[in-house]
Amino acid sequence: MLEVDRQQVMAYRVATQGLLRTASDPAALRVFDLGVQDSTRDTALLALVARSRASASLVGDSRFTLAWTHRGAPHFHRSAELPGLAAALLPLDDADARARMAWRRRDVEQAGMPVTEAIRVTAGAIREVATAPMTKGAVSGAISPRLPEGLVRWCRPCGVTHVHEQLMRLSALPAGVGLVAGASPATLMPLDGVPGVPASPDLAGATRIVRHYLALHGPATAADTAGFxxxxxxxxxxxxxxxxxxxxxxxxxxxxxxxxxxxRLTSPPEPAAVRLLPPWDPLLQARDRAVLVPDRAHHKEVWKILGNPGALLAGGEIAGTWRAKVSGHRLALTVSPLWPLSPAVRAAVSEEAERVAAARGLGLGSVTWK
Structure with a gap:
């Protein structure tokens, strides 16, 4: 049995997740073994900026495809690997499906069928409808009348009855449907290489996902992995x-x-990198938050219920948070350190801010320290 301290774990994760910026090919980054979460705030792009020496974009790069995968969240994956995830992400049984759907007994009773069957029925409907790029709203509107009554819900914000949001997200990839990267509103598109709704879950593929989590966010527990x-x-x-x-x-x-x-865990490289990590960066996806940020008083600064900031990585520690504001063609950053930082770290933050602005096609306006 190995014995290590938290600093070794952080140094290992920084190196394993590519934050030392040694890779020249984004597709070689190990974070894509698990996928990189994206949002309308360019989170996947900025996660790549933090790891890649060359300026690159995932949008328009055929080597990567966006889809609803882990927890129904949009992630970029290597395109060649995405079809295999269609079966690997299918719930193993009804208990697993209820957990992934966050459904209670009342929800299952209302559905009128096992949750695994609900996912298959919904996936079949999506596959029939989404034969060309269609907005999420259009797909939802087309499949909702085709679904059993128990699988649709009255949505107060939309003012209509439509398919349950998480049910649609978890059913899309098994249907062979991904997302158009960079499109707004969210737009679904058929994927190559998924011949039909998988007949059964791929247990080996699902185990591989767990193994990737342990490699990128380890050492970790089964509970940590389950949270992801x-x-x-x-x-x-x-x-x-x-x-x-x-x-x-x-x-x-x-x-x-x-x-x-x-x-690599027992002898990791020195984690001297200074990086501006976006919200939902792979490093921040670990479920053992006390390892990432040992002072629990700082957790509410790094992880918020709504509107997460980015995180400042310095010397193998989450040393602060940052937010960006666009004005015209300039990007202004506000950095909030969790403790006093050296002039060298502050200078490195300004250099990283230039990279962030350039990646978004903007000039850097200012870097303000709170």
């Missing part, structure tokens, strides 16, 4: 736990890591 996947720790332990893991004690806490990564 969107299921329960029992499901992960019972059905998805990989065999080739080593047990690690992190400051006395029991966790696990793929055996092939053990040497």
């Amino acid at each position: 996947v969107g299921t329960t720790g029992k499901v992960v332990e019972r059905s998805l736990w990989p065999d080739d893991l080593v047990e690690v004690r992190v400051d006395g806490r029991r966790a696990f890591l793929p055996a092939e990564d053990a040497d």
